[in-house]
Amino acid sequence: xxxxxxxxxxxxxxxxxxxxxxxxxxxxxxxxxxxxxxxxxxxxxxxxxxxxxxxxxxxxxxxxxxxxxxxxxxxxxxxxxxxxxxxxxxxxxxxxxxxxxxxxxxxxxxxxxxxxxxxxxxxxxxxxxxxxxxxxxxxxxxxxxxxxxxxxxxxxxxxxxxxxxxxxxxxxxxxxxxxxxxxxxxxxxxxxxxxxxxxxxxxxxxxxxxxxxxxxxxxxxxxxxxxxxxxxxxxxxxxxxxxxxxxxxxxxxxxxxxxxxxxxxxxxxxxxxxxxxxxxxxxxxxxxxxxxxxxxxxxxxxxxxxxxxxxxxxxxxxxxxxxxxxxxx
Numbered sequence: 001x002x003x004x005x006x007x008x009x010x011x012x013x014x015x016x017x018x019x020x021x022x023x024x025x026x027x028x029x030x031x032x033x034x035x036x037x038x039x040x041x042x043x044x045x046x047x048x049x050x051x052x053x054x055x056x057x058x059x060x061x062x063x064x065x066x067x068x069x070x071x072x073x074x075x076x077x078x079x080x081x082x083x084x085x086x087x088x089x090x091x092x093x094x095x096x097x098x099x100x101x102x103x104x105x106x107x108x109x110x111x112x113x114x115x116x117x118x119x120x121x122x123x124x125x126x127x128x129x130x131x132x133x134x135x136x137x138x139x140x141x142x143x144x145x146x147x148x149x150x151x152x153x154x155x156x157x158x159x160x161x162x163x164x165x166x167x168x169x170x171x172x173x174x175x176x177x178x179x180x181x182x183x184x185x186x187x188x189x190x191x192x193x194x195x196x197x198x199x200x201x202x203x204x205x206x207x208x209x210x211x212x213x214x215x216x217x218x219x220x221x222x223x224x225x226x227x228x229x230x231x232x233x234x235x236x237x238x239x240x241x242x243x244x245x246x247x248x249x250x251x252x253x254x255x256x257x258x259x260x261x262x263x264x265x266x267x268x269x270x271x272x273x274x275x276x277x278x279x280x281x282x283x284x285x286x287x288x289x290x291x292x293x294x295x296x297x298x299x300x301x302x303x304x305x306x307x308x309x310x311x312x313x314x315x316x317x318x319x320x321x322x323x324x325x326x327x328x329x
Contacts, residue, residue, distance in 0.1 A: 032319045033190040034326075037162050037180035037202070044179040044205050047161050051121055053171055055129055059121055061238035061273030062130040064150045064298035067195045067260045074188060075262045076196055076313030081224045086289045087138050088112035088217025098285035100230070102251045103305065104269040107234065111288020113280075115175065115216040117247060118166035119236045120147055120276060125157030131244060133235040133277035134164055134202070135292055137320070138218035141203065142211035143328035145178075146221070146320070147276030148297055149189035149198040156193075158183065164204055166216045168236060170245040175216050178204040184323045186315045196262045198297045199316045200276075201323035211328060222291035223317040225281060227264060228254055233307060235277025235296050237270040244273050250307065254279075254294075257308055264294060268307035279309050 038044045099105060107113065120132040132151035137144050145164045152159055162180035165173050180202045188197035204212050212218075232251045238244030250268035257263045266279070275297065280290030294309035310316065 030187055030315060030318065032184045032322045033187055034182060034184050034322065035158060037160070037183050038205070044181070047163055047179045048177050050161050051163050051177055056121060057171065059129040059131040059238075061244065061271065062124070062132055062151065062154070062275060063239070063272040064148065064195065064198060064275055065193065066298060066301060074194060074196060076311045076315055079224050079314050081222070083222035083225070083291050084138055084220055086112065086218055086220035086291075087213065088115065088289065098232070098251065100251055102249060103267050104248055104250050107247045107249045111285065112217050112219070113234060113288035114247065115167050116219050117234045117278060118164050119168040119244065120145075120151055121161070121163050121165065122151070122159035123161040124154065124159055130159075131236070131238055131273050132275045133273065133296065135234075135278035136166055136212050136216050136218050137221050137292055138213060139324035141324055141326060141328040142213040142218070143203050143206070144320070144323045145202045145204060145212070146278065146292055146295065147200050147202060148295055149185045149200045150193070151276040152183045152185055152200040152202060153190065154193070162202065164202070166212075176207050178207055178212055181205045181329060182323070182326055184319050186319055188315065195298060196310055197315055198310050199295070199312070199319055201319050203323055203326050203328050206328060219278060219280070219289060220291040221320055222281060222293045223312045223320075224314070225291075225293050225312070227256060227311070229281050231266055231279045231281060231294070232283040232290065233266055233268055233270070233277060233279045233296060233309070235270050235274030238273030239271035242271055242273070248274070259300065261308065263297065263308040263310050265306050265308045267305060269305050270296060270307055274307075
């Protein structure tokens with residue numbers, strides 16, 4: 001398969017400051033859980049055709065279950081910092097005058113983040129059409145979308161009819177509908193839906209003979225980075241007062257959750273449907289590129305204006321590495 005943009009596989013850039021050999025990425029021995037979403041071209045065509053404009057508008061935003069009291073959780077294991085840069089073509093549009101401390105504002109047309117962030121659509125096991133958010137990231141197969149674990153599997157059952165729509169804009173699909181071929185999540189989320197490991201990666205099939213990031217570009221990814229750094233979070237919230245039609249962002253310095261998880265928090269009023277949307281460290285508003293280092297996971301009922309996202313440690317890194325080395329067909 002022709003690849004226009006090569007992944008920087010011989011070295012990685014640690015945001016903490018030092019260069020780390022790529023081989024150091026495989027620090028965690030636990031294996032991600034993998035399953036097939038679609039097996040053939042005809043299946044993928046059926047999924048693409050399923051998502052009519054009417055069904056997309058009617059899709060209900062999915063929210064993560066709140067952390068369960070009395071349920072034992074584990075802390076993500078932390079190893080050496082690892083990261084890879086994002087890649088993108090001409091992003092077009094005017095650049096956003098970013099607000100460094102935003103609890104939730106519309107991101108106007110500008111930068112690579114518009115093309116790489118998208119809405120995720122799927123059907124849950126009980127037959128409900130639902131939506132989340134996700135981000136195209138740089139990868140060896142040019143086909144990886146990072147999202148939340150509960151956006152691929154919830155209540156013990158995998159979602160179906162899974163599709164990613166980058167740059168979704170009030171119903172418009174400027175770069176098409178990308179259908180999942182394989183899904184990956186952490187063993188901790190798969191086994192007991194441990195909110196500390198609410199991370200997933202989805203490999204999408206090529207569209208019209210081209211791969212995802214060849215078309216829209218890809219954000220960088222980073223793991224095992226310092227906590228409590230400045231973050232920019234993006235997503236397509238679809239529950240009141242939002243309707244899923246616009247890309248929204250929050251920004252500020254992250255803080256550690258002291259209630260019941262090992263996540264980080266951010267002041268943010270995004271609602272259901274924003275789940276799986278990317279959090280970036282080192283985000284540059286002039287280019288719309290950063291290092292995806294967490295994602296929108298959940299809010300507490302008693303603190304709805306704060307979003308929480310998992311620490312990207314070795315388990316999240318293993319999910320990404322396994323997905324990027326999968327063959328996109």
